[in-house]
Amino acid sequence: MLEIKNLHVEIEGKEILKGVNLKLEKGKVHALMGPNGSGKSTLANVVMGHPKYTITKGEILLDGQSINELSPDERAKKGLFLSFQYPSEVDGATISTFLRQALNSSRKARGEEPISVLDFHNLLKEKLRLLNTEESFAERYLNQGFSGGEKKKSEILQLAILNPGIAILDETDSGTDIDALKVIADNINKVMGENKIVLIITHYKRILEHVKPDKLSILINGKIALEGNAELVDQLEEKGYGWIEED
């Protein structure tokens, strides 16, 4: 379980998160919604250990142990995964090459040997099949000329290959692309096995029509203002965020 307790976070002296409490349980899909600028991406980045943010108070606990002081590498080793972990354009790397490097660096962090070329090839083939994707997709250069949906596909493929325990998917950049949302929605349950923690961050309810979250939390002005289940999504669509009281 990932538990965030009374988390206060600053960037450049400005307080962005003002006491966030959030519990993410294994085997459940969680969604985090909230208006622009409420601190959703900040929360994702802080959980991953981005050095730009300062935790001034509170704890991030993974299975009861604080990870506040761990480096991003050490967190990745514990199974944390954030989408868009690679630069938007990586010169000269095919998806296949990139994924093998990403897998080997996570294996190295866990003290494991690199995967053999043959084993990797088989793993990649299996995951491409799972995602109904032609094998030629993996030989394309990463992100070059990709549509929103193809970017998402490569991201989901990365998720499938790395198989992390905790996935945080921050949907900000692709929010307007319905194809991209559909790729995520169709595949998130497929690639994440049992006992995984999934947090989908979005301000569009469309993805939540496909992936029914077990729990939905609303972040407003750096605090969780309301929690509920999938039905809350409809209320938000109807009434926006204005009716939810900040305390």
Ligand SMILES: Nc1ncnc2c1ncn2[C@@H]1O[C@H](COP(=O)(O)OP(=O)(O)O)[C@@H](O)[C@H]1O
């Ligand atoms: N690198 C940064 N420098 C200064 N302010 C930032 C930075 N990143 C985010 N902020 C501010 O933090 C607040 C929350 O941003 P963000 O976490 O991106 O919100 P959301 O993802 O919910 O739209 C905003 O007011 C934003 O201007």
Ligand SMILES: [Mg+2]
């Ligand atoms: Mg954001």
